[in-house]
Amino acid sequence: MMNKRHIVVFSGGSAANNLVDVFGKVAEDKECSLSYIIPISDNGGSSSELIRVFGGPGIGDVRSRLVRLIPEDPSSPETTAVKTLFNHRLSPDSTQARHEWLDIVESRHLLWTSIPSPKRELIRSFLNTINLEIVKRVRPTSSFNFQSASVGNLFLTGARLFSGSFESAIYLLGAITGVPSNINVIPAINSNFSHHISAGLQDGTVITGQNAISHPSAPSAPTPATLTTSSSAANLLQEEETISPMTKHARTLSKELTEHDTIEDANLPGSLPTLRKQYIAFTKTHTSDLPSRIERIWYINPYGQEIRPAPNPKVLESLESASAVIYSIGSLYTSIVPCLVLKGVGEKIRGSGVRYKILILNGSLDRETRAAGCEFTARDFIGAIAAACNGGEVREEEWGMYVTHVIYLEGEGTPRVEREVLGRAGVECVRIYGRKRDGEGEEGGMLYDGTALAQALEAIIGGGKRGVVDRSRRNTLGISGVAG
Template sequence: MNGVKPKGIVVFSGGSAANNLVDVFKTVRENKKGSLSYVIPISDNGGSSSELIRVFGGPGIGDVRSRLVRLIPDDPDHDDSEKAAIKAFFNHRLPKDKAEAKQEWIQIVEADHPLWTNISNAKKELIRSFLNFINFEILKRLRPSSTFNFSSASIGNLFLTGARLFSGSFESAIYLLSSICSVPSHTLVLPAINTNFTHHISAGLSNGTQIAGQNSISHPSIITALEGQSPPSEHEETEMHDRIEDANLPGSLPTLRKQYITFSKSDEEDLPAKIERIWYINPYGQEIRPPANPRVVEALKECQTVIYSIGSLYTSIIPSIILKGVGEVLSSPSIRHKILILNSTNDRETGPSSSPFSALDFIASIAKAGAESRGFMGEVRKGEFRAYVTHLIHLQGLGTPRVDKEELAELGIETIRVYGRRVDGENYLRYDEKALVQALEVTMGRKGPGVERSRRNTLEG
C-alpha cells in the first residue's frame, strides 16, 4: 500500500428516482473502496413537507429522509426484523383523510400502533421522545386560523423535523436519523444547504414567464375558486394568507405559502415554454445567491468522480449545482470523471413534448448552472461543457432523449449505451443494474485504460 487515501464518489440527486439506483452506487463504492456522498436539494415545498414548512419553516426534508431510510443496510445472511421495522416506520404515511390521519398519529405517539412491533424498547423510546416533542410543538402553534394537517404526513419527516427543532441543527438531526437507520459511516447524505430556514427556487421560461416554488415548477398548479367566482388576485391572496398565523413572513409570495399536500406526479401538463434558468429566491420573490453546505464543497474537493443521477433535472440536480462554491470545484480538472446518467424519458421540466430535450440539452443545462455558481451569467460555449460533464451513460429506445454521439465526441464527451428493461405497467425503460454498475466501473477505470466501450455485457444488444 502506498498510503494514498482512495478518492470518493459524489452523487447529485433528488429523492425517489435516484433511490432506485442506491444499490448500484453502493456496489461501485465497495469496488472502489472509497467514500460515497449524496448531495440532496432542500428546496422541495410539495407534499407533506409543505405543511411542515408552513407551520415550522425550515428546509424541505423529504428527499433527505427518503435517502437515509433507503440506505438502511440489508443483510441477506440474517433476518433483521428490526431494520425492516424501522424502514417501514420512517417510510409510513398517515391516511389521506384528515381525521383518520390525526387519530393514527395519536396512536403512534402513544406507542399504541403495530408499526412499533419489532423495534427494540431503547430505539422505540428514543424515537418516540422526538415524536412527542414535535407533537408538543404542533399543539403550541395551534391557532383558530391555523391547525396542523396530518393528511398524508410522513412519520420520518415529522421525526426529522422534531429532531431539528430540538437540537437547533439540521446536521444533528440527520446524524441522529443516520444512526438509528445504521447508515454506514463511509456513506453520507449531505443537504445541499445546511440550514434551519426555508429556501425556495424560481424558474425562468424562454417566453419570459417566471414560476416561483419547486412544486409549481414540477407539477401543474390548479387554481380553485367557488363556482361563479373569479380566483382571488395576488393582493387579495396575500392579505388572506397574512391573516393566518404560521411560519411565513407577512406579505411573502402566496405561492410559497400554500399547502401542496396532494398533487399528481403522473398527470403532468406541459410548461408553456422551456425552462432557461433556475435561481433561489427569498420569501418575496427576489433573487438570492446562497452558499453551498461547506461539507458538500469539501466532499467535492476530495472526490475523484461526480455522478449526476437520474431524476428531475431542474428541481433535483440544478438546485445543488447553482449554489456558490459548487461550480468552482466541479469545473476543476482534479475531478477526473463527471458522469451524467441520462434520464430514460423527458418529463414536464425537460419538455415541452413538441420539443423535448436531447442529451446535449441536459449537459448544456448542467454547464450553465455550474457557470452561474461561479458568477458567470449567459450561455456557456459548447467547448466548455466538458469541464462539467466528461461522460454520458444512456439508454436507447422509444421515448428516450436523443443522443448525438458524434457531436458529443467532438466536445470530448464519451458516451456509453447500456441495457434497459421494461417493467409491466410502465411506458419507459429502466436501467439494468448490472449493466449500469459495469458502465460506471469501466468509465471510472476499474478495468484499466485499454477497455473498449462496446463490451457486449455493457451495451444494449
C-alpha cells in the first residue's frame, strides 16, 4: 500500500512536463509520495509508427515524463548523456534517420561518449532487441520508418517486447536513469495492446483517433495505389458523379481497408485504416478549430466499436491512498479525460476520501477547447471533468465531488473564470501570478510562475489561507511553456 500522504497528478506529456519541478517541490515539502497517471492513447508522432508495426500502447507521454524526471546533475556527464540519449530524436529525413539509428545500435554514435561501458551495453541490448524485431518485420509492402523516431520510445518498446510487460519496461528505464523511487509513473492502462479513443461532437460528428482529435495531419506515407487503365479511370470518374455521398464514403472506406490489408503489420485485418497509418509529422499549433464542441470521449476497439476498458490497478490503488488529486495543464480531452473515463476511476475520485481535487486551469485555449468560435471557460473545463468521471452530465451543485479548487491565471488569451458560479457549486477559485507567453504561436495566453503555483498548491493541500501568494517572488523553477 502506498504512503497515505500521497499526491496523484493526472496529466499528459509535454505541457505538464513544465510543472514537474513544481509538483516535486510540493511533494517534498509535504513529505508526500507522488504518482503521475499518464494516458496511452496517443497515436501520433513516432508512436504511430511503433503502433503500426508492433502494436502496443502509445508510449510517447510515458517516456517523456520518465526522461523529464531524471535528476539534473551538472557535475555528472553520465547523467546528462543518458538523459540526452533517451530524449534524442533521429533525423526528420527517413534515410538519414536509418543510418543514424544503425550508428546508435552499433555503438558508433557520439551519444554514447560519456556513458560507461556497463550501462551502454545494457541499454544497447534492448535497442538491439527492437532492431532485430524491425528487421524481422520488413516486407515488400511495408518497412519501419525511422523518421524522427525517439530513442527512448524505441528502448521502451524493445524492453516491453523482451519482458512481455509494459510496466517492467517502465521500471527498467526508471532504474537505469535514476528516477526517484518515491515518484511513480503509471500508465492509465497497463497493456501490451493499443487503446484508441474517439470524440463525439455536439453536431453528431465522430472523430477517430487521438491524433485526429488534437492535431490532425495527413498520413506520413501514402497507402499503396491501385492501378487502373485510362478507360477504366474515365468510367470510374463518370460513375463518381452519379452516386450518393454515402455510397462514395462506403467505397472509400472499403478501398482503404483492402489496401491496408495488403500491408503486413501488427494490426488486425479489417481494422480502421485511420488507426493504422503513419502520423509522424504533425504540428500542435496553427490547427483549425473543430466544427463543433466535443461532447464526449470514449475508447474504441480496432473496428471502431465503443468499449470501456479497466484502468491499471495501480491507478485505483494510488487514488485510494491519495490526499490530493491534481488535474494538470494540458489537452483536456486527450490528456486528462482518457484517464478519467476508465472503469471505476470516477467513483474512486468521488468516494475515496480524497480531500483536495485541484484543477490547474490552462493558460491558453487550444483546438479542443476553442471549437466553432466558442471558447471554453473554467465552468466548461470543470463540467467536462465531472462528466468524464461520472459517465454523464453532472449538476453544477455536485461539481465539488470532482473538483474542489481551481488555480488560474488572468490575462490575454486565458480562459474566463466564473468565480460566483463556481463558488455556488462548492469550487474555490485561486488566482495566482503568471507571465505572458512568448513566441510566435497564434494562441497567446499566459504561463504559470513556478514559485507562485507551488505556494498555492501547498496552501491548499496544507489547509492554510488560500488565494494569497507573493507576487514579488520570481519564477525560480524554470517553467518554459504551457499547452492550452
